[in-house]
Amino acid sequence: MAVYAIGDVQGCYSALMKLLDRIDFNPERDRLWLTGDLVNRGPQSLEVLRFVKGLGNSALSVLGNHDLHLLAVAAGVAKPGKHDTLDAILSAPDKMPLLQWLRARPLLHHDAVLGCTLIHAGLLPSWNLATAHRLASEAETLLQSEKANDFFHHMYGDLPDHWNENLKGNDRLRVIINAFTRLRYCDTEGNMDLRLKGSPGSQTPGLLPWFQIPSRASRDNKIIFGHWSTLGLWESNGVICLDSGCLWGGTLTAMRLDTVVAEFFSVDCDPDSHS
Numbered sequence: 607m608a609v610y611a612i613g614d615v616q617g618c619y620s621a622l623m624k625l626l627d628r629i630d631f632n633p634e635r636d637r638l639w640l641t642g643d644l645v646n647r648g649p650q651s652l653e654v655l656r657f658v659k660g661l662g663n664s665a666l667s668v669l670g671n672h673d674l675h676l677l678a679v680a681a682g683v684a685k686p687g688k689h690d691t692l693d694a695i696l697s698a699p700d701k702m703p704l705l706q707w708l709r710a711r712p713l714l715h716h717d718a719v720l721g722c723t724l725i726h727a728g729l730l731p732s733w734n735l736a737t738a739h740r741l742a743s744e745a746e747t748l749l750q751s752e753k754a755n756d757f758f759h760h761m762y763g764d765l766p767d768h769w770n771e772n773l774k775g776n777d778r779l780r781v782i783i784n785a786f787t788r789l790r791y792c793d794t795e796g797n798m799d800l801r802l803k804g805s806p807g808s809q810t811p812g813l814l815p816w817f818q819i820p821s822r823a824s825r826d827n828k829i830i831f832g833h834w835s836t837l838g839l840w841e842s843n844g845v846i847c848l849d850s851g852c853l854w855g856g857t858l859t860a861m862r863l864d865t866v867v868a869e870f871f872s873v874d875c876d877p878d879s880h881s
Contacts, residue, residue, distance in 0.1 A: 613848030617648025633664035641832030642670025642726035714742035728789030
């Protein structure tokens with residue numbers, strides 16, 4: 607059995623099929639991890655969602671910010687953005703089971719045997735793996751409950767911009783979800799700047815990529831993430847970014863997890879096929 611992690615697909619179904627052919631993926635034998643953002647901006651979000659859901663236990667995906675946005679739009683809480691490509695899902699006859707399946711995805715997955723942790727975006731510097739797992743479970747419980755739609759009214763926003771165990775209610779949940787699904791840069795105190803999307807070196811002085819904070823409590827863990835297309839494929843100090851910019855005409859990348867030496871596989875993506 608081979609285990610592969612794949613970066614943000616974002617509705618790029620054709621590229622996903624090419625990549626699975628490249629790695630000779632067999633759902634009866636192999637397993638897929640996906641870094642989240644299965645949907646939006648690419649042209650075939652419905653096809654991606656149906657395909658990954660249809661893989662059953664052969665695939666797992668964490669929630670990304672675009673996945674959460676789809677759930678909020680479907681709940682009537684948020685309005686579609688100018689560049690969203692979610693209409694096919696929202697009008698599909700199987701919309702409800704697809705959305706129910708998506709809502710049940712975790713924010714964090716850890717495999718002790720492989721020694722790997724999967725998230726979409728980042729972990730705050732003060733969070734060790736145990737803390738991150740506890741807070742992810744707390745937010746997942748809310749997202750899978752009847753209270754989720756009420757929270758979607760409060761999900762959007764950049765504040766509070768740092769973690770405090772004494773936070774409560776929507777502020778507490780917003781920080782947790784922002785870290786897991788939107789984080790790129792923060793300072794050494796863990797204050798997040800969620801506006802910046804550029805590559806390392808372009809950020810405001812005093813900020814660092816979350817994984818380069820010297821005191822990061824998760825620095826001894828192998829963490830796989832996506833979300834950061836301007837960072838691109840990145841492997842350093844136990845963290846691996848697999849968002850290699852497929853949506854923007856880059857590549858879609860897979861990493862094999864069950865080998866001693868990391869193996870990477872990429873396929874080119876066609877920017878002209880993306881809206």
